[in-house]
Amino acid sequence: MSAFSRFTALAHSLPATVPFVGPEAIERSRGLAVTARIGANESGFGPAPSVLEAMREKAGTTWMYADPENVALREALAFHHDISRDNIAVGGGVDGLLGEIVRLVVEPGTPVVTSLGGYPTFNYHVNGFGGRLVTVPYVGDREDLDGLAQAVRRENAPLVYLANPDNPMGSWWDADSVVAFARALPETTLLVLDEAYCETAPADAIPAMETLIGQPNVLRMRTFSKAYGLAGARVGYAVGTLGNAQAFDKIRNHFGMARLSVEAALAALKDQAYLAVVVDKIAAARERIAAIAAENGLKPLASATNFVTIDCGRDGAYARAVVDGLMEHGVFIRMPGIAPLNRCIRVSTGPEEDMALFSAVLPKVLKRIANSE
Amino acid sequence: MSAFSRFTALAHSLPATVPFVGPEAIERSRGLAVTARIGANESGFGPAPSVLEAMREKAGTTWMYADPENVALREALAFHHDISRDNIAVGGGVDGLLGEIVRLVVEPGTPVVTSLGGYPTFNYHVNGFGGRLVTVPYVGDREDLDGLAQAVRRENAPLVYLANPDNPMGSWWDADSVVAFARALPETTLLVLDEAYCETAPADAIPAMETLIGQPNVLRMRTFSKAYGLAGARVGYAVGTLGNAQAFDKIRNHFGMARLSVEAALAALKDQAYLAVVVDKIAAARERIAAIAAENGLKPLASATNFVTIDCGRDGAYARAVVDGLMEHGVFIRMPGIAPLNRCIRVSTGPEEDMALFSAVLPKVLKRIANSE
Structure with a gap:
């Protein structure tokens, strides 16, 4: 070798x-x-024809690095969600953001709770930082909120992953159950709420953005890879408290976003x-x-x-x-x-x-x- | 906060x-x-007009993730350099690759040698993994090869960074000096040889690719950000032994490359x-x-x-x-x-x-x- x-x-x-x-x-x-x-x-x-048009029009700007602070995209997202840009961290899709969150929380031996059969890339990152995965079986093909909460407490885990709607099962919880789960977690446990599929979920499955935004132990993940049709662009974002959004700035690759991908995301957001x-x-x-x-x-x-x-x-x-x-x-x-x-x-x-x-x-x-x- | x-x-x-x-x-x-x-x-x-054309033509493929193994690009690079694709790891520019290398080598307290005033993003990654930077002053506005080698031995450092040509000074060493420096390093010290600016250097400043490719303590970094004009695409690659190229696969974000960026790099490589x-x-x-x-x-x-x-x-x-x-x-x-x-x-x-x-x-x-x- x-x-x-x-x-x-x-x-x-x-x-x-x-x-x-x-x-x-x-x-x-x-x-x-x-x-x-x-x-x-x-x-x-x-993606939308308007997005392809924007990408073709902006191709010539690829000689420039993207803005490392991603201000234009964060402002557009803030407007879209009616929140502050300071509550938003942009990254290379949910996959990239998950790697950063795991790095911020996990050291060798750290227990991390997720569902047995849940998102493999999250597990990959946890293993990559030496964390110890604690898995909770699905119940009725849904992630088991009670079981996850119990495992968190039993293991005193600083990190728990929940996808709502869920991949790979497609199932979901209603917003009230998700909010209750988040609120009942210990302050010392960070919930990564992966909402990659939120656009295609029933309206009552997704908590309003303001509901959890002030809670320092919650980070919500969104992406342009699914309904927006931009998987190949690799643009996602995390929404959380100011302090949590800024935590990404400690470790992320500031010049890591492809400029045309950011342009694509901006155009996609405009074409609701x-x-x-x-x-x-x-x-x-x-x-x-x-x-x-x-x-x-x-x-x-x-x-x-x-x-x-x-x-x-x-x-x-x-x-x-x-x-x-x-x-x-x-x-x-x-x-x-x-x-x-x-x-x-x-x-x-x-x-x-x-x-x-x-x-x-x-x-x-x-x-x-x-x-x- | x-x-x-x-x-x-x-x-x-x-x-x-x-x-x-x-x-x-x-x-x-x-x-x-x-x-x-x-x-x-x-x-x-x-970038080349042919690159912009390729990007516009391929924009419609952005709904797909890029090949996580980057085979097409690695094969094109292998052909270009007359090496094996197995000696190549693709990443999000040199910045992204540096972060990965640091992660593979650096733990809290690990000494890492670089030049005083050298590339800040490398230092950022070293700090981000808790490494201890050991800096060697430039001599005559060039990186001090002897000083770097001495610091490596004094500190028993597992990682040393050298940019040739150098940023921010624009200076360079001839290939023979770089090769001698690399060969004299302890086996337990990995040289990150950042050649982001190699295309614009005198021919005798850049070691032939085969010269160092079998040496397990050398990784060379290249990028499409500089002479190829694709800074905003975020495509770089590392060249080293099979084992070192594969080491990136342990930790990198496999679905991290933007699809259109990879297409741009492929087209750029074709237009010599x-x-x-x-x-x-x-x-x-x-x-x-x-x-x-x-x-x-x-x-x-x-x-x-x-x-x-x-x-x-x-x-x-x-x-x-x-x-x-x-x-x-x-x-x-x-x-x-x-x-x-x-x-x-x-x-x-x-x-x-x-x-x-x-x-x-x-x-x-x-x-x-x-x-x-």
Whole structure:
């Protein structure tokens, strides 16, 4: 391996892994081409035409670093949410922000509470800083708020992760339950509330921004990667108290944002009409996926996200066979990694051509698996 | 401040600072507009027209995450350098890569050797992981290779930083001296060789890629931010042994690269003809800046970079007055932060309109300072 001999003991102990294998890697390793890219919860509906126009128009400004203080974007977000720009920290998507939060809180051995089968990238960061993951099983395919709260207290954990709506299950809690959970946490436990999928959730699932903004042990995460259709731009933001927003400035890569990505986010925020149209399309595609699942004797779970998780009714090996079988036909989807969630497959919403291919291919895949058993 | 009460002790101890104040922040705080942006060592010559074309053409792919393994870019870079893609790690500019390297090596109290007045962002990352900076003064406005080597041995430091060519002084060592320095280091000391400015250096200043590639205690850093004109894209790469390139995979944000930035880098690498033209323009602009300095009784230092550092012959307060005075006329430049380097100002190369404005304004600024004394 010929690596440097004196990396930290922690660095030595870590595997060189990626939290998610990308569709490009699957194409390379299996020699297959992706036709319907509906596995990474990206938005095949794409960003708004106005966003693409802004990106093309601003391409020539790429010779300049982006403003390291991200003032224009923070001001636009502040206006959008009716809060102060000082309550906002901008980062490289939720993934980048999660890494920074973990770094601010976690030292080797620090207990961190999350759900068993929850977001792997959060776990990757916790492991990367030597934290000790304490996992709480889902109950009824939802994150278990009571169980998470109990684990926090039992472990005296300084950090707990909750995604609402949830990935990979698509489930959600109502806003009142989330707020009650946040308020009941010890002051010494920071809640990372990942709201990457908030735009596609029922209105009553998302707490109003002012409800938790003054609470020093809550940070809310938002992104332009999902409904806004800008996964490749890598723009997310955290909302919290002034002190928490500023804490990112202690450690973040100040010159880390791509200038055109920031321009894209600014343009996307301006085009709320397009967002509304896409949210409707996502809702319709959820129905479509659910119907396809039901037609094939599978059970779609209710979803507040831009994907639908489908219970295949058997074990992880069966779901894996479905995922792999679909890929043989160019349909890229994913599945939860851990039992009992891994009885399911996870299908992202997308344009009708993707849905049609999924619909055409799924029965063939299921039949082939049945025939081979 | 209302920050969370249980950030790590290290996080508590860190200030919320930015390594460099951006020109946008100066515009905001002083109510002035930048006309000539020649302070951040960006390239006002911009990226190639072919790069802008590629970015506009690929804008529509931004709904997809970039390949987390960056295979296409690593393969293109491998072809360009005639090395293996397995020797290359891609990251968010040199700044992002430096943060990752520091994280792999530095724990609280770890001694890290660099030059006194060297790259502030490296120091920022070292401080951010609790490292202890050991600084070696420049000698003759160059980094002191012997002094750095001695400090490494004295402190038993696992990490040493060297920029060749150097920022902020523009000076350089010949390749043989750099190679000798690298080979004489203890195996237990990792050399971060920052070659951000290599494209504009004399050919004999940059070691051939194969010379150091098998050495496990060397990592070389390259970027698309300087001569390639893509500072705002945030694409850099590290070249080293297979084991060292893979070490980044243990901790990096795998889904951290902006898709369009990667496309821009791919297109830039293809257009070496444009790069050659820009390198000539940069060389001509260095001559222009040097002539302007001399006309005004100041002493330009020789430069292997895309900027010229100018010795103003007095103290840091005087150089600061020159920098501030230029900004009043819309000319944004910077200066080294630490004595004795801070007797200088640092002017980035740029198009003739920027050079002309600098030429027109500098004598006025110097005269006004003289009159006020």
